[in-house]
Amino acid sequence: MKTSFWLISFIAFEAFKITYFFSINCLFEIRSYSYGRGYIYSCLTTDIPESTGSYVTEVTGEHLEGRNNYFVRFVEIDGNKTLSLFPRNFSHFFPNLAGFYVTNTLIKTLYGDELNEYGKRLEFFSFGYSSLKEVSSNLFGQTPNVEVVSFYNNKISHVGKNLFKPLNVSQMWHLQFYLNNCEGGLANYDEIPDLITIILNNCGYDDEFLITTTTTPTTTTMRTTTERLYCLSYDRKLRKVVKKYRTNN
Ligand SMILES: *[C@@H]1O[C@H](CO)[C@@H](O)[C@H](O)[C@H]1NC(C)=O
Numbered sequence: 470m471k472t473s474f475w476l477i478s479f480i481a482f483e484a485f486k487i488t489y490f491f492s493i494n495c496l497f498e499i500r501s502y503s504y505g506r507g508y509i510y511s512c513l514t515t516d517i518p519e520s521t522g523s524y525v526t527e528v529t530g531e532h533l534e535g536r537n538n539y540f541v542r543f544v545e546i547d548g549n550k551t552l553s554l555f556p557r558n559f560s561h562f563f564p565n566l567a568g569f570y571v572t573n574t575l576i577k578t579l580y581g582d583e584l585n586e587y588g589k590r591l592e593f594f595s596f597g598y599s600s601l602k603e604v605s606s607n608l609f610g611q612t613p614n615v616e617v618v619s620f621y622n623n624k625i626s627h628v629g630k631n632l633f634k635p636l637n638v639s640q641m642w643h644l645q646f647y648l649n650n651c652e653g654g655l656a657n658y659d660e661i662p663d664l665i666t667i668i669l670n671n672c673g674y675d676d677e678f679l680i681t682t683t684t685t686p687t688t689t690t691m692r693t694t695t696e697r698l699y700c701l702s703y704d705r706k707l708r709k710v711v712k713k714y715r716t717n718n
């Protein structure tokens with residue numbers, strides 16, 4: 470009797486323990502990302518505490534002159550091979566956040582609601598050099614304007630079969646799936662639908678029972694049309710990385 474009481478309290482305690490709150494320190498910098506659009510004001514962070522994750526409740530760091538949190542469009546996270554949960558609540562600090570560049574984490578699963586808070590502003594999602602095994606169909610459910618997706622160098626063997634459905638594929642310009650358990654590759658512009666077919670054939674799975682999202686974000690898209698858009702891709706014939714400019718201007 471007594472044993473089971475303790476067992477139950479232990480389980481209850483464990484269940485409540487999974488939410489963490491923490492403070493991050495940003496190095497604010499203007500950065501250029503290989504698949505990004507020119508120079509972007511970013512928060513770079515490497516100090517997310519070991520094995521925690523969940524909710525960021527404080528952001529510290531010194532902004533470049535004349536800038537503040539409203540200017541931050543990218544968060545770059547180096548998980549230091551310790552981060553095991555995708556951090557949330559960045560939208561509270563950076564209301565104009567349009568992209569993530571995440572590397573070196575121990576995160577194994579993206580459950581699907583991690584990006585909801587960024588809504589229509591999110592354009593870029595890069596999650597590489599990690600141990601990701603599966604991605605739920607819901608991941609981009611609330612972020613239909615994502616144009617660049619990279620899962621370079623993970624261990625992905627399952628993606629929800631509706632993962633790409635919320636995205637406007639004709640608006641996307643880069644999809645990167647190299648170095649995962651299911652064969653993928655890299656595609657730009659009009660090659661993207663074919664790559665999506667390949668990815669879904671190789672590792673698509675039915676996870677519809679996980680779909681729970683109902684709310685629609687009311688945020689506006691921040692987009693500058695004057696920047697010259699480009700991406701880098703590996704040209705097999707030239708055997709080098711080439712810069713490809715977007716053709717619609
Ligand atoms: C990164 O991880 C190493 C151990 O793997 C640790 O010693 C170091 O403090 C960590 N760095 C940060 C910024 O957390």
Ligand SMILES: *[C@@H]1O[C@H](CO)[C@@H](O)[C@H](O)[C@H]1NC(C)=O
Pocket residue numbers: 524525526527558561
């Ligand atoms: C996000 O951070 C703010 C500021 O610290 C905090 O008030 C809020 O509760 C956090 N949100 C969540 C869901 O933890």
Ligand SMILES: *[C@@H]1O[C@H](CO)[C@@H](O)[C@H](O)[C@H]1NC(C)=O
Pocket residue numbers: 637638639640
């Ligand atoms: C998808 O993107 C294309 C190109 O930007 C645009 O013309 C089209 O209206 C978009 N479709 C939807 C459903 O938003």
